[in-house]
Amino acid sequence: MPIATLLSDTFALLFPRVCLACTDPLSRGEDHVCTGCRAQLPYTDFHRLPATSNPLARRFWGKVPVRHALSYLRFQKHGRVQHLLHQLKYRGQQDVGRVLGRWYGQELREAGLQPDFDVVVPVPLHPRKLARRGYNQSDSFAEGLATGLHLPWHATALRRHEFTESQTRKSRLQRWENVADVFTVPEAATVAGRRVLLVDDVLTTGATLEACAAALLAAGAAEVNIATIACADR
Numbered sequence: 001m002p003i004a005t006l007l008s009d010t011f012a013l014l015f016p017r018v019c020l021a022c023t024d025p026l027s028r029g030e031d032h033v034c035t036g037c038r039a040q041l042p043y044t045d046f047h048r049l050p051a052t053s054n055p056l057a058r059r060f061w062g063k064v065p066v067r068h069a070l071s072y073l074r075f076q077k078h079g080r081v082q083h084l085l086h087q088l089k090y091r092g093q094q095d096v097g098r099v100l101g102r103w104y105g106q107e108l109r110e111a112g113l114q115p116d117f118d119v120v121v122p123v124p125l126h127p128r129k130l131a132r133r134g135y136n137q138s139d140s141f142a143e144g145l146a147t148g149l150h151l152p153w154h155a156t157a158l159r160r161h162e163f164t165e166s167q168t169r170k171s172r173l174q175r176w177e178n179v180a181d182v183f184t185v186p187e188a189a190t191v192a193g194r195r196v197l198l199v200d201d202v203l204t205t206g207a208t209l210e211a212c213a214a215a216l217l218a219a220g221a222a223e224v225n226i227a228t229i230a231c232a233d234r
Contacts, residue, residue: 020087020096021080032099033084042074042081044231047111056231059206064213067195067223068116071203071231072104081230085201088229089137097140097201098147100229105148108227113149117225118194120146120153123212124183126160141229142199151197157190158183158212183212185219192220203231 017026019034021041026034033041044056047070051057056069073081084100087093108114122142130136139155146153162182185191196216200209203226213224 020093021084032093032096037080040080042076042079044071044074046070047108047113056203056226059203059234060210060213060226063206064210065217065223066213066226068113068197068225068227070108070225070227072100072228073230075202075230075232085230088140089201092134094135094137094140097137097229098144101141101144101146101199102148103144104227104229105145107148108145109149114151116195117149117151117197118222119157119191120149120151120197120199121157121191121216122153122155123198123200123208124156124158124160126162138200141201145197145199145227149197154190157185157187157196158215159186181211183215185215188219191216193222195223195225196221197225197227200226200228201230203228205234 018024019026019030019037020032021037022034024034024036026032046054046056047068051067051069054069056071057066060066060069075081075085084096088096120142122136122138124130124138125133125136136155142153142155145151160182161184198209198212198216203209209226209228213226216224
């Protein structure tokens with residue numbers, strides 16, 4: 001057995017890598033999520049539905065024009081998806097976002113959606129929150145999506161210029177008021193005339209995504225599409 005393989009196996013024995021969804025040890029070749037969890041994740045398959053039948057698309061009707069409204073997984077309290085999101089958002093596991101993004105990007109590309117997008121853009125954090133956390137979890141997913149779709153991504157196309165309170169316990173109206181007019185596009189040329197795939201971690205009411213989409217369209221984006229890691233039922 002090659003020395004490198006022996007050392008790798010010894011390290012894995014002493015410091016086992018675990019699935020970030022169920023915490024069971026990972027087997028060789030598994031990437032952050034074990035094969036069992038990957039098979040049992042609650043996929044939405046919204047990208048296979050026409051817009052008129054897509055429940056996510058309906059959330060934006062009459063609010064902001066969105067061509068594709070996509071979400072990889074269904075958010076379930078105390079389930080695998082919540083655990084993965086917790087690892088991504090609060091435990092520094094940025095690779096979770098990249099892996100999920102890459103998987104979803106490949107799926108969207110195989111479904112023939114890649115020609116509908118020109119650039120992938122994440123919902124930004126305020127600089128103060130970015131400095132505190134050290135990274136933007138939505139940007140990790142955006143990077144993975146861009147890789148899977150074979151598209152460019154622009155991490156700073158959008159800017160959040162006001163620090164806002166957490167959206168967690170707010171009503172839909174309060175969420176909208178909390179984020180209205182807090183996003184800008186510093187350089188319109190980054191999105192002007194382009195079909196933007198706007199990316200966030202979780203879609204609940206959609207207020208943040210609406211505000212971002214409005215800013216992108218005002219800056220001259222040809223159209224806005226939306227993709228998130230997960231969506232919560234309303």
